[in-house]
Amino acid sequence: MQTNRTLGRSGIAVSALGFGCWAIGGEWQDTAGQPLGWGKVDDDESVRAVRRALDLGITFFDTADTYGAGHSERVLGRALGRRRGDVVVATKWGNVFDEATRTLTGSDDSPEYARRALTASLKRLNTDHVDLYQLHLADADPRRAAELRDACEDFVREGLIRAYAWSTDDPARAAVFAEGEHCAAVQHAANVLQDAPEMFALCEAADLAGINRSPLAMGLLTGKQRAGRALEAGDIRNTPPAWLRGFRPEAGADEEWLARVDALRDVLTGGGRTLAQGALAWLWARSPRAVPIPGFRSVEQAEQNAGALAKGPLTAGQLAEVDRILGR
Numbered sequence: 001m002q003t004n005r006t007l008g009r010s011g012i013a014v015s016a017l018g019f020g021c022w023a024i025g026g027e028w029q030d031t032a033g034q035p036l037g038w039g040k041v042d043d044d045e046s047v048r049a050v051r052r053a054l055d056l057g058i059t060f061f062d063t064a065d066t067y068g069a070g071h072s073e074r075v076l077g078r079a080l081g082r083r084r085g086d087v088v089v090a091t092k093w094g095n096v097f098d099e100a101t102r103t104l105t106g107s108d109d110s111p112e113y114a115r116r117a118l119t120a121s122l123k124r125l126n127t128d129h130v131d132l133y134q135l136h137l138a139d140a141d142p143r144r145a146a147e148l149r150d151a152c153e154d155f156v157r158e159g160l161i162r163a164y165a166w167s168t169d170d171p172a173r174a175a176v177f178a179e180g181e182h183c184a185a186v187q188h189a190a191n192v193l194q195d196a197p198e199m200f201a202l203c204e205a206a207d208l209a210g211i212n213r214s215p216l217a218m219g220l221l222t223g224k225q226r227a228g229r230a231l232e233a234g235d236i237r238n239t240p241p242a243w244l245r246g247f248r249p250e251a252g253a254d255e256e257w258l259a260r261v262d263a264l265r266d267v268l269t270g271g272g273r274t275l276a277q278g279a280l281a282w283l284w285a286r287s288p289r290a291v292p293i294p295g296f297r298s299v300e301q302a303e304q305n306a307g308a309l310a311k312g313p314l315t316a317g318q319l320a321e322v323d324r325i326l327g328r
Helices: 043-055 071-086 111-125 142-157 171-178 197-206 217-222 255-268 275-286 299-306 316-326
Strands: 004-006 013-015 060-062 088-093 095-098 103-107 130-135 161-167 183-189 209-213 290-292
Touching: 043 071, 043 299, 071 088, 071 111, 088 111, 111 130, 111 142, 130 142, 130 183, 142 161, 142 171, 161 171, 171 183, 171 197, 183 197, 197 209, 217 255, 217 275, 255 275, 255 316, 275 290, 275 299, 275 316
Parallel strands: 060 088, 088 130, 130 161, 161 183, 183 209, 209 290
Antiparallel strands: 004 013, 095 103
16 A cells, blocks of 8 residues: 555645644543543653654644643644654634633634634644644634635745644535645544445545544544443543433443444454454455554554554455444
C-alpha cells in the first residue's frame, strides 16, 4: 500500500493514517457538567505517544482548540517541538470555551472569531501556521459558512494556514466549503459499522480528502468494550449525547453493536491484523481518499494503530464479505 496520501487538491502529503488528538486533551465538560473528554490522561505519556507515532511514520495529527479546552493543542505543540516541520497539523475552530475551568461555554460562527481563534491556536501549538484549519460547527448555516470559507482564503493568503475544511456529516454543507480554491478535505464520521457513501462520493467528485473521525467507532472496534461495563465518570461514552451511538448511559457498549463487531471479527482480523487494524484497513479499501484518524492515549495504542500501515487495505473480496455480513 502507498503509505502517503494527498489532502485533496492541496498537494499536501500526509501519512495514510493520521492520529486524532481528542483523547489526549484530557477531561473537560459543558456548562451542565456533561463530560466531553475521554477521561484522565498522563500528559507525559501523550507526548511519548506522539513522538513514537512520528518514529513509526505518522505525519498527520488532527486536534481542535476545544479538546480539553486548549489542552490538546498545548500537548501536541510540546510533543512536536523541533519536529513541527516534519508533520501536517490540523486543528478546528468555532466552539468557545473557558480554558481555566476546562468548560465549553458556547459557539461563535463569525469571521472575526475565526481570526481570534486561529491566533490563539497558533500560540498553543507553538507554530506560525496551521496546515489544515477546520470549521468545527457541524450544523452551521451554509450562508454563514460561505463567509467563513472566504475568511479562510484570507488566512491562506496571509500564510497563517495552508488549506481548510469543514468537520460535518452533511454532504450539502461540505459542498459549500468545497467551492473554495484552498478547500482540501472534509472531516466526517466513517467506520466499518457506519458507512458514509454520500460523503465518499462528494470527496471523489470535488477532489477532497476524507478525514475519517470515529474510524474505530469510539472504541467499539478495538475489541476492548464490554456490554454492561460502565466507563469512568469523566468519559463522554459513559453519559453519551444523542449523536454518540453504540453506548448506553452508565452501561457501556450496546449489545447489538457488539454483536455486529463480533460478526465482523474473522474478516477484519485476517492477515494477522488486530481488530482495530482491520477496521482501519476497511476504510483504506473503501476509498483511496480516506485518511482515518484514530485516537490514542498511550505508546501502546500508537504502536498498534500505526502497525496497520504495513498491512494495507482489505482486499476487494474482504470488502464484499463485510457488506454481506452487514446486509448492505
